Amino acid sequence: MKYTGPRIVTPPPGPKARTLIEEDIRMLSPSLTRSSPLVGEKAEGVFVEDVDGNVFLDFGSGIAVTALGHRHPEVIASMKAQMDKLIFINSLDYYTIPQVDYAKMLFEVTPGDFEKRVFYTNSGSEAVETAIKMAKWHNRKMYGIGFINGFHGRTLAALSFTTNSLTARRGFQPLYPIGQFTPYPHCYRCLFDKTYPSCDMHCLNYLTDVVFKKIVPPDETSFIMLEAVQGAGGYIVPPKEFFPRLSQICRQHNILLIVDEVQTGFGRTGKMFACDHFGLEPDIIALSKAIANGFPCGAAVSRSEVMDWVDAAHEGTLNGNPVIMEGAKTVLTVMQRDNLPAHAEKLGAYLKDHLAFLMEKYPIIGDVRGLGLMIGVEFIKDAKKTPAVDFRNQLIDLAFQKGLMLLGAGESSIRLAPPLIITKEQLDTGLSILEDCIKELS
Ligand SMILES: Cc1ncc(COP(=O)(O)O)c(C=O)c1O
Structure with a gap:
């Protein structure tokens, strides 16, 4: 299995995912958040493949868990x-x-x-x-x-x-x-x-x-x-x-x-x-x-x-x-x-710079903060910093449709926490999807 980038072959959730999700909803605890309708079947490195063959770039690492990427050999x-x-x-x-x-x-x-x-x-x-x-x-x-x-x-x-x-x-x-x-x-x-x-x-x-x-x-x-x-x-x-x-x-x-x-x-x-x-x-x-x-x-x-x-x-x-x-x-x-903390520091600085640039461009971004590859982006509606909750939620949904896995944090923020092994090119791919989504929703 070698993934080169996100790939959407059928709009997610596809037919197999929908069937599984219906069963899950009937049988598992309704207390689980479930940010996106993703039914993971395989994964490697920074990518996750769902049951319908869609491939997603993972910008959340399952809440900062898979630091070495999925299934590190x-x-x-x-x-x-x-x-x-x-x-x-x-x-x-x-x-x-x-x-x-x-x-x-x-x-x-x-x-x-x-x-x-x-x-x-x-x-x-x-x-x-x-x-x-x-x-x-x-x-x-x-x-x-x-x-x-x-x-x-x-x-x-x-x-x-x-x-x-x-x-x-x-x-x-x-x-x-x-x-x-x-x-x-x-x-x-x-x-x-x-x-x-x-x-x-x-x-x-x-x-x-x-x-x-x-x-x-x-x-x-x-x-x-x-x-x-x-x-x-x-x-x-x-x-x-x-x-x-x-x-x-x-x-x-x-x-x-x-x-x-x-x-x-x-x-x-x-x-x-x-x-x-x-x-x-x-x-x-x-x-x-x-x-x-x-x-x-x-x-x-x-x-x-x-x-x-x-x-x-x-x-x-x-x-x-x-x-x-x-x-x-x-x-x-x-x-x-592999000096992963230093790698996280370097790529995190790059990520933050890029997001600061997006913040200049899109007033919906109120704040960019974090350390290393633990970056929060907060969305606001106006100068009074009213939390743009719906925007944040729609952003997570749209990014998912385009093959990017994002997680929310706080009232109207997303947390960017990709696996620490991520490359600059992969980060750029995710950032470009993120910007497309912000542009489309703004
Ligand atoms: C800072 C912090 N402490 C504790 C926990 C709880 O960990 P777990 O979900 O493994 O019980 C979390 C989970 O998100 C966390 O972020």
């Missing part, structure tokens, strides 16, 4: 080799070699030159749950502070800190009763209507002067948790002063800092972790998505002394599967060998 080979030896014995009763091997690799690349420990999980939400439980076990303090517009998953404790949309919370509240909130530094849409940098990071002043003085005492606060770059919330990058001051607040009050790098991790932002852009060394970091290029896997990595819980306090039957661990080892090896 070395990942497949290492997993097959492990399958021929041992597939499963359960990680809570026994030991396996790949878990320890991968831990050594992970500790080398995760932020902070201190002793670490890891707990493996099967998803991002589970990594976040693990981080929350670990912090609570360690310091036995009551509260956790999250940031408005954050996304941390949909299991109950993770959902308690998910505030990017009401849809996720409606019907499930009250949630785990420890989450308090403070605004994320979303400078394009500041909740305080202030302007950066004259705001003096008012969102952090709000934390220290309002939350800590009127709502939650800092000495009862176990942890502060946030994304290094908000993902589902719209690919929002904090200003450079934000993290040093936040870390200082955590240190001052002996509060653990949990950074959720489930979406930003593993080269996506142009460095191995988004924390590396800010010199940030969290006490606990939550990882998943790109970790095994599509296989269910996650990890919570902490300072050694923070993971001080006792046996049976937290475990999981399927965690740290040796086959998936071998895949994860290969992901990291390939990423470092």
